[in-house]
Amino acid sequence: xxxxxxxxxxxxxxxxxxxxxxxxxxxxxxxxxxxxxxxxxxxxxxxxxxxxxxxxxxxxxxxxxxxxxxxxxxxxxxxxxxxxxxxxxxxxxxxxxxxxxxxxxxxxxxxxxxxxxxxxxxxxxxxxxxxxxxxxxxxxxxxxxxxxxxxxxxxxxxxxxxxxxxxxxxxxxxxxxxxxxxxxxxxxxxxxxxxxxxxxxxxxxxxxxxxxxxxxxxxxxxxxxxxxxxxxxxxxxxxxxxxxxxxxxxx
Amino acid sequence: xxxxxxxxxxxxxxxxxxxxxxxxxxxxxxxxxxxxxxxxxxxxxxxxxxxxxxxxxxxxxxxxxxxxxxxxxxxxxxxxxxxxxxxxxxxxxxxxxxxxxxxxxxxxxxxxxxxxxxxxxx
Numbered sequence: 001x002x003x004x005x006x007x008x009x010x011x012x013x014x015x016x017x018x019x020x021x022x023x024x025x026x027x028x029x030x031x032x033x034x035x036x037x038x039x040x041x042x043x044x045x046x047x048x049x050x051x052x053x054x055x056x057x058x059x060x061x062x063x064x065x066x067x068x069x070x071x072x073x074x075x076x077x078x079x080x081x082x083x084x085x086x087x088x089x090x091x092x093x094x095x096x097x098x099x100x101x102x103x104x105x106x107x108x109x110x111x112x113x114x115x116x117x118x119x120x121x122x123x124x125x126x127x128x129x130x131x132x133x134x135x136x137x138x139x140x141x142x143x144x145x146x147x148x149x150x151x152x153x154x155x156x157x158x159x160x161x162x163x164x165x166x167x168x169x170x171x172x173x174x175x176x177x178x179x180x181x182x183x184x185x186x187x188x189x190x191x192x193x194x195x196x197x198x199x200x201x202x203x204x205x206x207x208x209x210x211x212x213x214x215x216x217x218x219x220x221x222x223x224x225x226x227x228x229x230x231x232x233x234x235x236x237x238x239x240x241x242x243x244x245x246x247x248x249x250x251x
Numbered sequence: 252x253x254x255x256x257x258x259x260x261x262x263x264x265x266x267x268x269x270x271x272x273x274x275x276x277x278x279x280x281x282x283x284x285x286x287x288x289x290x291x292x293x294x295x296x297x298x299x300x301x302x303x304x305x306x307x308x309x310x311x312x313x314x315x316x317x318x319x320x321x322x323x324x325x326x327x328x329x330x331x332x333x334x335x336x337x338x339x340x341x342x343x344x345x346x347x348x349x350x351x352x353x354x355x356x357x358x359x360x361x362x363x364x365x366x367x368x369x370x371x372x373x
Contacts (some may be wrong), residue, residue, distance in 0.1 A: 001366065010341065023302070027305075030309070031305040031308070031309065034281075034282055034333060034334065035282075035301040035302070035305050037283075037333065038282050038286065038301045038304070039282050039301050041283050042283075042286075042301075061298065061300055061303065062300055062302075064300075065300025065302040065303055066300075066302050068302070068303065069300070069302030069303050069306045070302065072306065073306060180310065246355075
């Protein structure tokens with residue numbers, strides 16, 4: 001029986017800790033610590049019974065295990081994204097924007113599938129196109145990178161009626177459909193803020209000027225949260241009137 | 252509170268989840284103990300990786316087939332990060348239903364292979 005080498009163990013656990021990044025953040029937060037601990041125990045066992053070769057085999061098995069077990073968690077995550085308005089969304093936008101092209105490529109790949117790798121590629125592309133289609137039909141998708149929130153509208157009735165943006169996040173509106181009477185759908189929200197230390201939301205007129213891609217709220221608005229409410233539920237302001245209010249307020 | 256779903260609605264259980272429920276059938280255990288129990292029961296043929304194990308535990312917790320019962324302590328008495336899991340009452344009903352289903356399947360399979368007389372039991 002060999003004594004476990006602390007350096008080898010540390011290196012293996014370090015490598016596995018990087019593998020854990022393949023899992024969604026919420027899963028890592030809940031189970032990542034235990035998984036790393038379990039892997040460390042397995043490493044110690046393998047080192048004692050089979051030495052460095054055993055640890056290498058364990059790492060290879062762990063990588064394969066990650067490849068198999070992480071995608072379903074991301075699929076669940078994507079499904080949750082389609083249903084809610086939370087900010088933890090990563091691939092929706094890209095998939096929705098490229099779904100059609102990917103679908104076309106998938107058809108081409110299927111047509112050209114004369115070998116196993118072409119067939120694998122076509123199936124992968126079809127899977128991505130499917131997720132893109134699911135995302136598109138839900139109308140709302142989006143995003144992200146940490147600290148950013150994006151709301152995408154795929155059609156008038158799929159726009160979220162209300163959503164909240166926390167301080168430090170970034171709001172991006174992506175307009176797909178124009179309302180001939182009121183302008184872009186992104187205009188039809190009442191923006192309310194919740195000043196620090198208060199409970200209620202109030203109409204907000206102190207947003208910084210909109211940029212081409214939206215409003216950047218990172219550290220520039222003295223509020224805890226911003227709430228966007230759709231005009232079907234409450235009165236609304238257009239982007240023009242909001243910008244006039246901003247201008248009048250000297251922002 | 253038990254899950255509103257019936258035990259039959261969980262069947263058939265995925266392999267990993269069935270292995271975990273069997274491992275927890277005789278008492279609480281943490282992830283590493285579950286993994287060892289599965290490896291020992293299958294004589295090393297089934298080695299469950301951490302990803303497979305904890306994604307299955309997550310699903311079982313969400314379905315309330317198992318429950319957390321606190322964290323284990325290491326030999327020195329310090330609080331370890333290992334959470335202990337045990338089979339819930341509802342989980343044991345699901346496991347029982349799955350084992351019944353499997354034993355029926357085995358019995359029918361053996362009968363078709365003429366390994367059992369008609370109406371015989373395995």
